[in-house]
Amino acid sequence: MTSEAGLVAVASYLPQGRMNAAEIALATGLPEQVVREKLGIVRKVQPGNEDGPHRMAVLAAQRLIREQQLDPMQIDVIISITEEYKEYPVWTTGIALQEEIGARRAWAFDVAQRCGTGVLALKLAQSLIRSDPDVNTVLIAGGYRNVDLIDYKNPRVRFMYNLAAGGGAALVRRGGPNPLLGMAIRTDGSFSRDVIAPRGGAGSPLGDWPVPYLEVPDPAGMKQRLEERSMKNFLAVVDEALGRSGMTRQDIGYLAILHMKRSAHLGVLRELGLREDQSVYLEEYGHIGQIDQILSTELAMRQGLLADGKALVWVSAGIGYAWDAAVIRWERA
Secondary structure (H helix, E strand, O other): OOOOEEEEEEEEEOOOEEEEHHHHHHHHOOOHHHHHHHOOOOEEEEOOOOOOHHHHHHHHHHHHHHHHOOOHHHOOEEEEOOOOOOOOOOOOHHHHHHHHHOOOOOEEEEOOEOEOHHHHHHHHHHHHHHHOOOOOEEEEEEEEOHHHHOOOOOHHHHHHOOEOOEEEEEEEEEOOOOEEEEEEEEEOHHHOOOOEOOOOEOOEOOOOOOOOOOEOOOHHHHHHHHHHHHHHHHHHHHHHHHHHOOOOHHHEEEEEEOOOOHHHHHHHHHHHOOOHHHOOOOOOOOEOHHHHHHHHHHHHHHOOOOOOOOEEEEEEEEOOOEEEEEEEEOOOO
16 A cells, blocks of 8 residues: 555635725725736635635535545545634634535544645645555645735735635545655744734634734834745745655746735746746735635646646745645646
């Protein structure tokens, strides 16, 4: 029995609503050209009232199961990557997902690392398959709508104006195609309180505040530290994951990367020696947290951007701060 895991399939769910650059400009007071060119948002996905994070995870998982003609009873483990902002504040969404998709043999748990959670879950799925002979099929699924937590009149959260909504799912299987190879994670706790919801926690209940809006207490300090460390850590986790896979930057065929401002996206590609067509810039979708890598991979498959034998690299960064990378050897175009 092989102990290696492969990424069998991905699937996403996107709500129908959209907020375009002109609407974001109106809400924020920024020029529309700045929203489009600097923030890199042509439009982004907006959830409807019915699009709860868990519900979107269920819809993405159901789509994957349907398209793969998968019997849910074959799933051994469910890893929920649904964001902490969800339908209920104290709730294990993985167990609810297990019930709603009919995976009654599986056991389930939730994991959280902000926008790094999808890559982290891929590493956990790989580790479970390697370490436990009873785990053969792992479903990763989650939903995200932290767009609700953004006050567009607050310039301190400008870098999060791209937050959007959606759900995603990934299927990992022992001996499956597209082997999961090396992975790397770095965290830096000096950023742990740079982006917070100051109301809504145990020490500061919401009271009359209707929404636990995200806040950046020290935007100048955070910006300075990110400029010093973020690009370095992005490149470091990619290089570490490639090295553990016996590969180099020249082996990258496609980079599935989170949405960020346009200059940063192009900067990462340039540093890695990649062409713009070796990634999809998510300017038509916005930043859907930990779902970005799933969506990017799905878009790359549709557009024929994945090359056999080359490295598909998932890379993310999450507030906290975490940088994650995973290498997948693509075996089917």
